[in-house]
Amino acid sequence: MKLYCLSGHPTLPCNVLKFKSTTIMLDCGLDMNSTLNFLPLPLVQSPRLSNLPGWSLKDGNAFLDKELKECSGHVFVDSVPEFCLPETELIDLSTVDVILISNYHCMMALPYITEHTGFTGTVYATEPSVQIGRLLMEELVNFIERVPKAQSASLWKNKDIQRLLPSPLKDAVEVSTWRRCYTMQEVNSALSKIQLVGYSQKIELFGAVQVTPLSSGYALGSSNWIIQSHYEKVSYVSGSSLLTTHPQPMDQASLKNSDVLILTGLTQIPTANPDSMVGEFCSNLALTVRNGGNVLVPCYPSGVIYDLLECLYQYIDSAGLSSIPFYFISPVANSSLEFSQIFAEWLCHNKQTKVYLPEPPFPHAELIQTNKLKHYPSIHGDFSNDFRQPCVVFTGHPSLRFGDVVHFMELWGKSSLNTVIFTEPDFSYLEALAPYQPLAMKCIYCPIDTRLNFIQVSKLLKEVQPLHVVCPEQYTQPPPAQSHRIDLMIDCQPPAMSYRRAEVLALPFKRRYEKIEIMPELADSLVPMEIKPGVSLATVSAVLHTKDNKHILQPPPRPAQPTGGKKRKRASDDIPDCKVLKPLLSGSIPVEQFVQTLEKHGFSDIKVEDTAKGHIVLLQEAETLIQIEEDSTHIICDNDEMLRVRLRDLVLKFLQKF
């Protein structure tokens, strides 16, 4: 059993598991941190961004000044943003049989895999994952395509040139594999390969293994996966949460008794408690708005935003913010808000019960109804007519490199009355802000990551007791910035195996059993014999038939009547030799009684030696040695076959035959 690790990002995993005869890809996350090296794509012409000076080498050489621009001491690539793909060379991706998706954030690289690697398999995901994943992809494509950029920079990627660049460009990894965003057509084609699954549904893969999605409690439709054969069980835990937010709670019990547990997608901010962060978010929002400032919340169009809107729904009246407009701007805002209300079966119990009242499960419906929350596909069109300040704007993309958020950063960045509040944990907020410097607006970092923290992981592992844990290397040591925090790492016994990008792990686990079915007529012919109370044995002679990873014992064909013909038999018609088998033996030899028997039969001068594994009976006179061990008995004598047979028969007297 092997694990091919194609992504080094612990929360955007992409691993391939070879288990029995199947090749299973676990998630295909897309690392978008690469976009932070690019200049933002402004929706409205920005003189500031277009007038940034080109970057030149220390010696004044300015051959890169078209590709690289400088802003407040940082250098950015002036080109269409590119993404860092999972490793494609480590394993032939066309051999992947299935892809299992655990949540909508972990499927963003899907079009790259399904459309460009010769992949012919099936993708399994839950319906909300697919629908919201589609929205995220659609938004991404829309953000990038609606600001066409003629220029595509590639010179800087040359290894010799990259060495000369300042950090972080100099240290960017795998730049040659960075790709531009996919198209909507590719998205549609990729999504058409998905087969929808429900929680606890058992899916047979070629008869070899069974895969089952389980609720992971992190997002709408998010799943962990169980991959099991009859005697082995691998659990794949990715992006799970034990907090009471909107999704169905995590199913922990089904993860018990795993041989291997692959653990990814833990919280990216283990030191920030989501509840405290929500409090911080509300306080800062209220403080800004009360002072007449605007609040900008860069966010994804689905996920935490639902919880934030719910908190605000409860908070705004008490904080006297009822008259403040909330705007949600995204090409998929409308669909996202509506989808959330129809996936009742995937929601937590409280929200599910609301549906039967009937009431919308999320209170943002009421916010929309009362005009407190308004949503728009973009800043163009209706929004510009309704726009009223001070206000709160939720919009993407959290990287601040594309999407409507770029416009608001340019618009509000100059005033210290305004605040940008970062709630998505995927990007470093300081790096995200770098191309907007100098910035007067206040910046607040309240990352809300509801995924498991290390305390919860430790409890989970104690509860489910896997034999082995496999996780990204980042989880096996404290964060580099807080090296003394040994509480911020996985602590389990035996220690977790770690992996990094482009590594192949041989999982420490050997398959020992396989299930074989026995045909009824063959079973009928068996005559079991009880060799000790409760244990019966029978010998069986049969043909092992193996097809589609299923093994069946069938009755042996009757020996063919000798035809006497001279036809040459084809090899495939060979009938297995059914020799008459010697009886099988069981039991153990009591040494003392054995020696007495030997003496009775005329052997004298017998000496018994104890060995580590059993006994040696020495017949000194006959120069013979009988080695008795737990599972074997050897008679060693010099070419005296008569003696050997005599002794053998004496040994056999003590054993049962069947």
Next chain:
Amino acid sequence: MDPECSRLLPALCAVLADPRQPVADDTCLEKLLDWFTAVTEAGSSLLLLQENPCLVELLFHVLKSQDLSSRILSFSLRLAGIFAAQEDCFQYLQQGELLPMLFGEVGPLGGAAWTAPAVRSGWIQGLRTLAQHPSALHFLAACGAVDTIFSLQGDPSLFVASAAGQLLVHILDLVMRGPAEGRRSPQACDWPACAQKIVGHIEDSLCSTDIPQVTQALSVLTTAFGHCHGLWTQGLWVRLSPLVARLLEKDPVPASHSLVDLLLSVARSAPSSDRDLWETLAQTLSHLSPTQAGPLALGILKLQDCPQVLRTQAFGILLQPLACVLEAAAQAPGPPGLLEGAAADSMMVDTLLSSKSACVGLLCCALAHLGLLQPLPQRPSPWPQAPLLGAAVTILRLCSGSAAPTSDVGGRLCAILVGCGRVQRAALDFLGALSQGTGPQELVTQVFSVLLEYLVSPESSSMVLKKAFQATLRWLLSSPKTPGCCDLDPHTQLFLRELLPVLQKRLCSPCWEVRDSVLEFLTQMTRHCGGQAGFRQALLASEVPELTKQLLRDPESYVRASAVTATGQLSSWGLCATPAIPECPGAQQESLLVELLHILSTDSEGFPRRAVMQVFTEWLRDGHADVAEDAERFVAGVLQAASRDLDWEVRAQGLELALVFLEQLLGQRGSHCPYAVALPETAPPGVLDQALQVLCRVQLFEFAFRALFDCDRPVAQKSCDLLLFLRAKAAPCGSSQEAGDSPNVASVEATLQRWQAGEQGQPLGYLEPGAVVALLRSIDLEGLRDTLAESSDHVEKSPQSLLQDMLAAVGVLGENEADCY
């Protein structure tokens, strides 16, 4: 006993003896026992029994009856104990063989009733009350009660077990305190047989391998040394201390908690010259585990006379956990830590790192113990203020994750403590306590910086934040003033500048507890520093006053109440939100007054309205500018709103405000001392007339008279006091003599009578000053005051009422029974 009770008693005894009559409840029986105790303390029990033969009959009946409830049986045992406490009555009961039947082996002791804990408890309490005289001792010996008490020490009911232990001590004390006490040698060999038996039992228990038995013996001894002060206790200690010392040789020390209690109890009662005792204490300190030794160390340090060596050792025990933390977190070997010369004990380190609960428990105890010691006069000297401050700061940093210890132990401590709210709260409390002392400036800076870190951190829970605010307040108030200047010192000033943005953010917290804590902090800060320029400047430059004002409309009533108090305080110091219109500075203030009045008359919750009344009273007392402008109108408005309030505390506070107003008009109230010789000073007639006119205009009398008949006693009492004060001031005013007969007064009196009867709908109408004075004279205010002074249940509390109630309860049940047939 009064005749009426004597008359009711036979019926009651019949009810009690009748198993078919369920007695009301245990409380009634307890009250009955209290009453009998009072009666027997006041007079002869023998006489009581002779005059009321039904009581003895009851006791006999109880013995015969098979199906009586365990409550009644327990009651009877205790009742018999009360009667037999007097020796003559004891003899009287003995003649009838009643006592052996109740307390001996033939009584409930051997029967099925004994399974009820109430009966066993009643048996013990009965004996406890009975054992007051030598005859009782003979009786106890004769009926073998002591052996039963021994066995009851291990009773499954904790109440019974504990009472059994106490009874043993009582008997021991009674035996030893006899007339021969002075002659008795402290050596225990010639003690009476009963004492020998008890002490022998204790000795056996101390040597037992059964830990509960050791615990029982230790707690009996603890009680003995805590409550008995005879010379014999010294002899007892001499005899038993070797056995106690032997317990220390065991590992682990058995029943360590009880052992600590015993040693402290002995130490408190022993003479300070007892070197053996101090030796045992020192030995115990070194034998017990760090967690067990903490309470003993604290107890030793609280002792008045105790050798310095032992105090040093005990203090070392308390300091050890903190010393370990300091050492583990130290970046480099620094100046001598808490325990000079001694490195952190490895056993302590092991305990700290053994588990999270052990670490948290030990640190919390150490911090709490040191916090308790800090203000005591007998605290160890020199008090290591600086290292303790350092330790508190370090613990807080470890808990927040901001400390970056380099050592292995430090790293593991950090992993255990990070985010631990219990330790955070304990450390913040301790840090607050340390504000009473001084420290090097560098450390004080660190204190403020760690406090700020906690106040800023979103991870601080609301309780931790509250403690952080409390500690901050204590440190701010104790920070040294710049010599020759009443303003804050520059460090505090700097801290305040950083603190105010935090307050701003916290005032917007979605968690109401947080908003409330900030408002309380702000109120206290303003109360103490409202006059200091630095504070005023920083506050006015922030948005805190404006945000505070906005919280007057908070959805949470506690927050509204705190916001009312805070804005009231801010306004008193002229620190309320800056006027919106610069030309008319009063506009904003006036609007605050209007807003508070609005809260008073419309808020649905009591807390904000009470807070408004307190603010208004304070404003009136302090002569707040906007109130002083037109105090009459202000008082009239407030009283009108308060009189309609459903909350009695608001009405009572209204009377407080009225009193302040009265004092301002008529002069201070006289001394509150009831023994003061001077009569209240009367006001000059001119002033009085004028004042009465004003009081009539603000309708203070209508408010006060209405309050006089208020259904809530404290309001009526307060009103009565106020009117008495007013009458005293107005006493010599002759002009009102004639007004007493005017029709106006008569109709008012009639209205008041109706009010008193509960019909308060009718208004009083406008009152003339003359009529008021006449009314004040005509109403029997003193009589009213005396009636009000009696507790509301004074009638119901009488024994007669108790007996009647008990009978009535059964009587009613009887009627129901009849109905059923």
